Amino acid sequence: MQALPFATLAFVLYVAAAIWQGMTLLRRVPPRQGMVRLLGALGLLLHIWVVFQLMELSPGLWPGFTNSATILMAVVVNILLVASLFKPVLNASVALFPLAAIVLIVATWVPSQGRDTGLTPGILLHAISSALAFAMLVIAAVQAVLVGLQNQALRHHHIRGIVQSLPPLTTMERVLFELVWAGVLLLTLSIVSGFIFLDNLFAQHLAHKTLLSLFAWIIFTTLLVGRYRFGWRGMRAVRWTLGGGILLALAYFGSKFVLEIVLHQG
CATH class of the missing domain: 1.20.120 (Four Helix Bundle (Hemerythrin (Met), subunit A))
Known part of the structure; x- marks a missing residue:
């Protein structure tokens, strides 16, 4: 090729x-x-x-x-x-x-x-915001893994190796939440534009994506509320970010994988 x-x-x-x-x-x-x-x-x-x-x-x-x-x-x-x-x-x-x-x-x-499929400006807005939201939140998920590794190392007083190469934990966590904030805003735009411009977000081929995206949005939004209302940080923030990231990945690729790879349907 x-x-x-x-x-x-x-x-x-x-x-x-x-x-x-x-x-x-x-x-x-x-x-x-x-x-x-x-x-x-x-x-x-x-x-x-x-x-x-x-x-x-x-x-x-x-x-x-x-x-x-x-x-x-x-x-x-x-x-x-x-x-x-x-x-x-x-x-x-x-x-x-x-x-x-x-x-x-x-x-x-x-x-x-x-x-x-008919491509309108509204559908294009939905597609672009969806892609940007996914990008922001997948970067946040990897950032969460690094924060988790750093957190565990500091708890066990391991201050050599990767911990010395990363920025301070407070900086890493701040960047993590900035990524989540940006991702949630874009995901909100994606969901709202989908409800406005797509015919039926709960049609059979879209229902799982819609529900999983909504659940991911709830998880990320709960994390942000917990952060600024109750001071959530550390491993709790890591777990919530990774949970939301997994749901979002399933939302974006789950049905496509099953239909096109497993069942060989277009």
């Missing part, structure tokens, strides 16, 4: 950036954030080019399972790179760059068929 060499090169760039950032966390190599961003950005450019190639091979306004996954991961990487210029979130690339690389290779080998 014509796209495979470019997907492979993107894979190498993503993994190289993730390995260097991972070695930085382990204090095996000096920090090189500029280099990590550059490798990630080059991987993203190739990633986007491959997405366009895949969309040409499977025409239709709404992409299928594997193509949807690789588009969403391109959005995730893009937001992560931009956010890392202002916030200490580049460490999330240790998990997200390899995930984007794997999804891209899988989509190249197993492209999915798109389907034609």
Whole structure:
């Protein structure tokens, strides 16, 4: 396939950036954030080019399972790179760059068929806000894992290794909640626009996505209320963030995976 060499090169760039950032966390190599961003950005450019190639091979306004996954991961990487210029979130690339690389290779080998659906400005708003919400909250989930590791290490008085490489725990938690705040606002826009512009959000093929998205919204919103009303932090914040993130991932990919991969239905 014509796209495979470019997907492979993107894979190498993503993994190289993730390995260097991972070695930085382990204090095996000096920090090189500029280099990590550059490798990630080059991987993203190739990633986007491959997405366009895949969309040409499977025409239709709404992409299928594997193509949807690789588009969403391109959005995730893009937001992560931009956010890392202002916030200490580049460490999330240790998990997200390899995930984007794997999804891209899988989509190249197993492209999915798109389907034609009327695309209106309202539906476009729903699609864009959904993608941005997913990106923000998946970055928040990885940030939560790092906060959890840092929290556990400090509780057991392990102050070497990864703890020394991360920003202070208070900073990590503040960034986590900023990501959740942004994600919840975008998820709210996605849900509201879906109710307004989609014909029936509780139709058979959309019901699970709607319900899981609503449950995820409730979890993230409860976390924010608990944070600012009761001072929730630490492992409680980590667990709630990961719980909401898992529900959101199931909402976005659950039915597509079952219908297209398991049952082989378009």
